[in-house]
Amino acid sequence: MYNKLPEFLDRTEAEKLGELKEERVKVNRSAKVVKGGRRFAFSALTVVGNQDGIVGFGFGKAKEIPSAMQKAFKDGRKHLVRVPRVGTTIPHEIEGIYCSSKVRLIPASAGTGIIAGSTVRAVLELAGVRDVLTKCYGSTNPINLVKATIVALGALRTKEEIAELRGVEL
Helix, strand or coil: CECCCCCCCCHHHHHHCCCCEEEEEEEEEEEEEECCEEEEEEEEEEEEECCCCEEEEEEEEECCHHHHHHHHHHHHCCCEEECCCECCECCCCEEEEECCEEEEEEECCCCCCEECCHHHHHHHHHHCCCCEEEEEEECCCHHHHHHHHHHHHHCCCCHHHHHHHHCCCC
């Protein structure tokens, strides 16, 4: 179980990626009551990725939805993580925890698809993972679920990386 956000890609690596796709996960409206009535503000949560092993998330706030979305996309480019994959799935089973949200990711055989809720599905699709089973426990707050999924994906290791860390040959 991992509950710490992974190291994000540095700015020079992120700039080399080029075209990133964006998916809106949640737009929240909040109201401030003032003398003349209510003043609305919006917050947007987006997932950014290239569908080939790079994924990130962004959060932006503004008075209008389009500018909140732009801020979220710009923030997402700063929070990118590299995701190791084995074929179309993940290398091993893993759990990610953020606040009171827990996400379990389980590798699946080819052709299974992404069995997940909409929030976790958005992250996995933009990461380029095509076959995986998921289960969410605890809070289903979209912000915390996205961060828990990023925590889990950032903690994945391939067989080669583990062998190198242990100093063993495969």
